[in-house]
Amino acid sequence: MFDLQGYGELVLKGFGLTVAVALLSLAISTLLGMIGAVAKLSKSRVARTIAGVYTTIIRGVPDLVLMLLIFFGGQMLVNDIGDWMGWEYIDISPFIAGTLTIGFIFGAYMTETFRGAILAVPRGEIEAGHAYGMTGPQTFFRITLPAMVRHALPSFGNNWLVLAKTTALVSVIGLHDMVYNAGAAGFTVKKPFTFYLLAAGLFLVITATSDIALRWTNKRYSSGVRKA
Amino acid sequence: MDLSIVIENLPLYLQGLWLTVQLVVMALFFGMLLAIPIALLRTSKNPLVYGIPWAYIYFFRGTPLLVQLFMIYHGLGQFEVVQKSFLWPFLKEAYWCALLAFALNTAAYTAEILRGAIEQTAFGEVEAARACGMSRALMFRRIILPSAFRRALPAYGNEVIFMLHGSAIASVVTLVDLLGAGRIVNSRHFAPYESYLTAGLFYLGLTFLIVWGFKMWERRWHAHLRPRET
Structure with a gap:
């Protein structure tokens, strides 16, 4: 059952793409989450409302629905804009659509994570920053940001684990990731179970490695905290 | 935007809605039936007892639901034993495969939620149950499980939402659920x-x-935690 008949390499190639999609969308979601959290905590009512609508709608609709909407709908939008502006035909690649969608979805979850973490930073520390004459952005980057990391990490780690598993969905829009390649190889040699099990095992490798890395980071960022 | 397309296909969407609700409700029901014994075994201190539930939970929580569904729907046919068994008429249908994958998946998440809730039982309650002379089974039934269900309720609400959202992948294996209707349209x-x-x-x-339903449910089960009206 475990003879891969030379197709193991194809799955490994897909593994590389899966990791690339995951890391890239993690970067996008972290950026969006940061912006969203600052917007939710800002004094501007417009910013708060936009961030609120964003997190509510994204977290209320399945990721696959959003992915198909952005993949097919986005292509149409680009075509319409292209016709209007007189561009040549632009093809939205499944890689871009998939990465953007996953980044966009998890940006909403990251917003909640970072919002909670910023609120957990003692008010006095931020006031002390202001008292030293730091500007708003200076206080944010020098005081709030480093201090919130510890509070954000556990939930950030959870989001990452869910995000890594969500990347499997990009196979539905035709991206040749690990799941897609495992399927293709499995059908060719008539061993779909074996190859999907291999893909599942490689996902467990991602999960287990991240678990260790997260535990280590958590320890580093909590080094100044006393524990009973 | 052309709303006439939506109106014209409304019956298809309603049919999809019914299938989605069916799949989610049944998966949650069978998932819960499985999750309770798994969670109980998982809380044991004996590695021989908690080993298998641990591996089960680790596998199903660590891999994508889509891969699990593919392993069952596309994968099981690889084995002749399965093809010849009495279960094959079911396992070759996308409907039963999706239901099986969803139930096994939500069972793992639910078991992990229940395990956390069981392990947080106040030790005084367990001691009191023992002092009253309850047997282990009676203690679980009367003391530990009722309070664990209460503590697990908010996290379980999230799991129900995740199951609803996860069920959208049923459309990938030819089923016409809500998203399947959308894809046809x-x-x-x-x-x-x-x-x-x-x-x-x-x-x-x-x-x-679902959010509203769980709020109502929590209001009932957590009535003792609400601030008293004055």
Whole structure:
């Protein structure tokens, strides 16, 4: 059952793409989450409302629905804009659509994570920053940001684990990731179970490695905290 | 935007809604039936007892639901034993495969939620139960499980929403659930906004319904935790 008949390499190639999609969308979601959290905590009512609508709608609709909407709908939008502006035909690649969608979805979850973490930073520390004459952005980057990391990490780690598993969905829009390649190889040699099990095992490798890395980071960022 | 496409296909969406609700409710029911014994075994201190539930939970929580569904729907046919068994008439149907994958998946998440809740039982309650002379089974039934269910309720509400959202992948294995209806409409009219936004709105409505339902449920089960009205 475990003879891969030379197709193991194809799955490994897909593994590389899966990791690339995951890391890239993690970067996008972290950026969006940061912006969203600052917007939710800002004094501007417009910013708060936009961030609120964003997190509510994204977290209320399945990721696959959003992915198909952005993949097919986005292509149409680009075509319409292209016709209007007189561009040549632009093809939205499944890689871009998939990465953007996953980044966009998890940006909403990251917003909640970072919002909670910023609120957990003692008010006095931020006031002390202001008292030293730091500007708003200076206080944010020098005081709030480093201090919130510890509070954000556990939930950030959870989001990452869910995000890594969500990347499997990009196979539905035709991206040749690990799941897609495992399927293709499995059908060719008539061993779909074996190859999907291999893909599942490689996902467990991602999960287990991240678990260790997260535990280590958590320890580093909590080094100044006393524990009973 | 052309709303006539949506109105014309409303019966298809309602049919999809019914299948989605069916799959989610049944998966949650069978998942819960499985999760309770798994969680109980998982809380044991004997590695021989908690080993298998641990591996089960680790596998199903660590791999994508889509891969699990593919392993069952596309994968099981690889084994002749399965093809010749009495279960094959079921396992070759996408419907039963999806239900099986969803139930096994939600069982793992639910078991992990229940395990956390069971392990947080106040030790005084356990001691009191022992002092009253309850047997282990009676203690679980009367003391530990009722209070664990209460503590698990908010996390379980999230899991129900995740199951609803996860169920959208049933459309990948040919089933016409809510998203499946959206995909059919899109391929008929090539109207991605209308078709997918409509499906998305239905899911959003279901999500709000679940959130509201759990709020009501919590109000009942957590009545003793509410601030007293003066």
